[in-house]
Every structure is written in C-alpha cells, then in structure tokens.
Amino acid sequence: MMQINGKKLQKCTALALSFLLLLGTLAGCGDRAAGSAEVGSTNTYTPPVNEEGYIVITIPDTLLGGNTAEELEKKDRADNEGLSEEEISRLAWSKLLANEDGSFSYYFTPEQYERSKKDFYQLGRLRDAESGEILYSFVKDAEYHDIDDKGIPWGITVFADRDAYYSQEVINGMKAIIGPSMILARYQILCGVPEDEWSVHIILKDADTHSVLEDITYGEPGI
Numbered sequence: 001m002m003q004i005n006g007k008k009l010q011k012c013t014a015l016a017l018s019f020l021l022l023l024g025t026l027a028g029c030g031d032r033a034a035g036s037a038e039v040g041s042t043n044t045y046t047p048p049v050n051e052e053g054y055i056v057i058t059i060p061d062t063l064l065g066g067n068t069a070e071e072l073e074k075k076d077r078a079d080n081e082g083l084s085e086e087e088i089s090r091l092a093w094s095k096l097l098a099n100e101d102g103s104f105s106y107y108f109t110p111e112q113y114e115r116s117k118k119d120f121y122q123l124g125r126l127r128d129a130e131s132g133e134i135l136y137s138f139v140k141d142a143e144y145h146d147i148d149d150k151g152i153p154w155g156i157t158v159f160a161d162r163d164a165y166y167s168q169e170v171i172n173g174m175k176a177i178i179g180p181s182m183i184l185a186r187y188q189i190l191c192g193v194p195e196d197e198w199s200v201h202i203i204l205k206d207a208d209t210h211s212v213l214e215d216i217t218y219g220e221p222g223i
Contacts, residue, residue, distance in 0.1 A: 041121045042151035045192040046113070054094065054107040060195040061102035062219070063185055069098035092116045103195070117190050124184035125156065126176065136175055138164035140207040144184075152191045155201035156180050162206040162213065173214075177202055181218050196220075 047055045061069070076096035080088060088094055093106045093116060108116060119129035126135050126142040134142070138161045144153030158176050165172045185198040199219040205212055 043191045049110060053109065055110060055113045056105050056107055057190055058099065058103050058105045058195055059186055059189060063182055065182055069102055069104035072096055072104050073098040092119065120183055120187040120190060124180050124187050126158065126180055138172060139176055146201060152188055152193065153184060154199055156184060157203045157205060159205050159207040176204060177214060185219060
C-alpha cells in the first residue's frame with residue numbers, strides 16, 4: 001500500500017480544481033448510473049455554536065485542492081453576492097473565510113451543518129447528495145470501510161469498470177480517487193477529527209474481478 005502525506009496530496013490535487021469546485025456546491029455532477037441510497041453516517045458529533053450563531057469548521061491547507069484559501073473565499077463571496085439571508089440559509093454553508101495560516105473555515109448555521117454533514121457523507125461515497133445515485137457511469141459501487149466506533153469512515157472502496165476507467169485515467173482518477181478522498185477527509189473534520197489527523201485509505205477495484213487497481217493512503221493513518 002502506498003502512503004502519501006498531506007503536502008503530496010496538495011500537489012496531486014492541483015489538476016482537480018474544477019472538479020472540487022463543483023463538489024464544493026454539494027450538487028451532483030457528471031454522468032450518472034443508478035445506485036441505491038443507503039443509511040447514512042451514525043456519527044452524532046455536533047460542534048459548539050459561536051456567539052454569532054455559527055458552527056465554524058476549519059479545513060487545513062492540505063485539503064485546498066490546488067486552490068488558495070483566498071481564492072476559495074473570493075469565489076464564495078461572488079457566488080453569494082446579492083442573495084438574501086433566506087437564500088443563504090438554504091445553501092450548504094453561510095460563508096467561507098480564509099485564515100492567516102493558509103487554511104479556510106466554513107461557517108454553518110446548525111441546520112446547514114447537519115445538512116452538509118449528510119451531503120458530504122454521500123458525496124464521499126460517490127453518490128448524489130439527494131438521490132443517492134452513483135455519480136459516474138464507470139463507477140459501479142463505492143462504499144466506506146474502516147469505520148470507527150464513532151461512525152467515522154477512514155477508507156473507501158470503489159468498484160469501477162476497468163476499461164472505462166483506463167480510457168480516461170487522469171480525469172477518472174480525479175473523480176474516483178482524489179475527489180472522494182478529499183470529501184471524506186473534510187467529512188472526518190466535520191465529525192470532530194483534528195484537522196492534522198485526517199486520513200483516507202482508498203482502494204480502487206475492478207468491478208468484475210475485484211482485482212486491485214489502486215491502493216493509496218492520503219494523510220496520516222487514522223485507525
């Protein structure tokens with residue numbers, strides 16, 4: 001098994017910028033194949049609410065996906081410009097702010113936090129946040145493994161059509177490996193994992209033979 005630390009992941013994700021910006025909207029993307037919505041996470045962690053009524057979740061610079069925190073904040077401000085408070089309340093988060101150390105923070109209302117936590121859980125297993133359908137036709141299934149006693153997954157196994165995967169390996173690697181790894185890492189942090197302790201073990205398998213195509217650990221092994 002190959003292990004890749006956070007700094008290497010940051011470099012690897014530069015090509016995934018546009019894909020991750022789409023994931024950042026917590027909306028489904030890409031071509032779809034039928035899947036099944038299953039029971040979500042059993043994690044019950046809820047962070048405290050600050051004096052402004054927000055739950056603040058900080059994402060480290062190792063999970064920026066080829067962006068800078070300032071670029072993410074600028075895009076978030078542009079996306080939210082002109083929206084009413086009611087419209088913002090229906091978004092995945094109220095605001096995204098860059099921090100001086102290069103990280104960024106999501107600002108959630110309690111309702112947004114619970115909703116986004118469920119959505120990140122679904123997206124990490126390559127499913128549409130609402131329908132539960134698999135996001136990409138070359139992916140046949142994707143499920144979490146190494147789930148700890150707090151209901152937090154530390155790994156993902158993705159079953160893919162081998163020929164379809166290798167037909168566009170760079171793009172499909174972003175979709176089936178890098179993207180879900182970064183989403184699960186963010187989900188872990190939403191569940192209370194310290195921002196420097198996230199870890200994702202992702203295994204890509206041939207859907208027909210179950211032979212291993214990729215076996216990678218990003219971050220520091222968590223369990």
